[in-house]
Amino acid sequence: MQVFADRNAAAAGIERRAKLFRGLADPSRLAILGVLCEGPLVVHEIVKRTGLSQPNVSNHLRCLLDCGLVASDRDGRFIRYRISSPRIAALLNDADALLDVVAEGVGACDNYREA
Amino acid sequence: MQVFADRNAAAAGIERRAKLFRGLADPSRLAILGVLCEGPLVVHEIVKRTGLSQPNVSNHLRCLLDCGLVASDRDGRFIRYRISSPRIAALLNDADALLDVVAEGVGACDNYREA
């Protein structure tokens, strides 16, 4: 039964990882995190910089907020968002480092959509 | 037009990142990468250790192979898979480090499925 115990123990960690990566697996959310990595912004600034629609940005911000990847502060009638941890930027940088190695492969992979 | 140029330039990088994260955003693929991080394995060993069905493992291996995240060598009638770069393990560790900070948030986030 040892194998199954290990598997179940690992499963929880795997689910957490999967959920985190799903949070990062959307171009819109990556774009939002990207601009927020450069500094805190209010929503309509994020809309402007990313070119996404306002409800779309709002939806993704809610998602990122629930996941704890961003934090928000009210500022008058604005709400300012920022990344919740510098580790997020670190993770994105690691991803880029990995992409430097496997980029062609990832680009060529047709198992999921191009854009 | 500078803003748009930057946006388009960034878009390519964002798409690459998104694609990489989508590759990592599935529990089955994470389970496979997890066991492969401990050492190379032939397919039926991966099946045994992960508890996934054989066609399912095969499908995900193809995906991971196309993306360049794993590599394979024929060994008689077996095919042995291994992770293609230690950076993959590094990225997974970074993800865990981030999860140590935002774990409750990610766990609580209901924007996408629990399991």
Next chain:
DNA sequence: GCATCATATCACTCCTTGCTGATATGTTTA
């Protein structure tokens, strides 16, 4: 209190993707 602006939520549709069962390909041994 009313108009205005900033942001959030809702209902809906479409597309993507993962899983399963059956089957095909390919390799080895007899």
Next chain:
DNA sequence: TAAACATATCAGCAAGGAGTGATATGATGC
């Protein structure tokens, strides 16, 4: 060449999640 085993592929189904447009909430200033 036939049988047995390892792995890959295919068709089809089911569910998740992204985007949009319209609308609701909430804050500010007159």
